[in-house]
Amino acid sequence: xxxxxxxxxxxxxMETLAVIDFETTGLSxxxxxxxxxxxxxxxxxxxIVDRYQSLMNAGVYVSGFIEQLTGISNAMVRNAPSAAEVxxxxxxxxxxxxxxxxxxxxDRKFWDAELGRIQRRRSQNFAxxxxxxxxxxxxxxxxxxxTLVQYLGLPDSGVHHRAMADAEMTAYLVVRMQAELMQxxxxxxxxxxxxxxxxxxSSVKLEATMKRLQKAI
DNA sequence: TGCCAGGCCCTCTTTAGGGCCTT
Numbered sequence: 001x002x003x004x005x006x007x008x009x010x011x012x013x014m015e016t017l018a019v020i021d022f023e024t025t026g027l028s029x030x031x032x033x034x035x036x037x038x039x040x041x042x043x044x045x046x047x048i049v050d051r052y053q054s055l056m057n058a059g060v061y062v063s064g065f066i067e068q069l070t071g072i073s074n075a076m077v078r079n080a081p082s083a084a085e086v087x088x089x090x091x092x093x094x095x096x097x098x099x100x101x102x103x104x105x106x107d108r109k110f111w112d113a114e115l116g117r118i119q120r121r122r123s124q125n126f127a128x129x130x131x132x133x134x135x136x137x138x139x140x141x142x143x144x145x146x147t148l149v150q151y152l153g154l155p156d157s158g159v160h161h162r163a164m165a166d167a168e169m170t171a172y173l174v175v176r177m178q179a180e181l182m183q184x185x186x187x188x189x190x191x192x193x194x195x196x197x198x199x200x201x202s203s204v205k206l207e208a209t210m211k212r213l214q215k216a217i
Numbered sequence: 218t219g220c221c222a223g224g225c226c227c228t229c230t231t232t233a234g235g236g237c238c239t240t
Contacts, residue, residue: 024240028222033240066240105224106239130238131225144238161240 015191016044017127018097019174021167022110023070025060029113034058035083036072038090039163041171042097046178048171052093053164055080058114070161087114096123098192102145102170104128127192129173131199135206136177145169152176185210 019041026033035056042050055072057080067073080086101107104126112122134143140151145166149156154172159165178190181198194213201209 022240026222027240030223031221033222036240069240101239103224103237103239106222109223110240128225134226134237142237 014045014189016042016049016097017100017174017192018042018094019100019129019167019171020094020107020111021101021163021170022107023072023161023163024110025058025062025066027106029109032060033110034060035087035110035114036062036066036070036077036080037163038086039167040090040094041164041167043171043175046175048168050093051164051167052090053167054086054089056083056086057081058083072162083114084118087118088120091115091118091120098124098127100127100129100170100174100192100195102129102166102173104130125192125196127195128199129170129177132177132195133173135198135201136180145173148173181210185214187214 021039022035023037024033024035035058037053037055039053040051041048055076057077060077062072062074062077099108099111105128108122108126111126115122130143130145133140133148137143137148137151141147146156146160146169148154149169149172152173154169154176156169157165174195177195181187181190181194187194197213198206198209
């Protein structure tokens with residue numbers, strides 16, 4: 001089994017995180033699904049410092065279900081820049097910035113698959129905001145992005161299943177969780193590698209994990 | 218025709234099953 005966060009090395013300073021969200025034609029690139037939209041939000045020091053967003057044309061059909069879910073139509077995709085062009089721009093925008101996504105295994109699959117189509121490879125790891133939220137907020141009704149935003153009283157544009165809206169909500173969630181971790185466990189800062197450590201810890205061992213982090217930070 | 222993923226996590230578990238979460 002491969003962790004999304006193994007071999008992570010991050011300098012101990014104010015860190016930039018790239019929060020990413022894809023809209024796609026389905027659930028699995030292995031089954032032929034392609035990305036239709038990507039958004040990236042850069043956060044640093046608890047605030048959003050930059051954004052990238054684009055629809056993309058991968059030359060695939062958008063089903064009625066997906067159009068109803070996301071509001072992204074075949075016409076919108078047809079008029080968008082090519083997937084190769086958009087992915088190259090997104091990869092350049094992110095560089096080697098550590099990445100975060102909600103249910104990261106999903107976005108990581110599409111990021112790797114779309115990058116592979118332009119002969120590029122990911123150099124950094126993903127942290128998963130859903131996994132961290134499950135450990136930090138077990139009392140939340142569920143751990144869907146929209147539910148967590150509502151549960152925690154985070155900013156909500158009212159738009160869902162569009163890449164930038166979901167990336168921004170995930171960014172707010174990440175900042176909120178960093179603050180929660182700092183307050184609850186007396187940490188001075190919470191870096192990407194700490195999120196990776198927490199998401200990989202058993203929920204019943206979270207306290208022990210945090211004690212180790214407290215000593216390490 | 219109908220269906221199609223996959224990794225994680227919990228528990229009524231571990232010789233397994235099913236829910237969660239993403240589009």
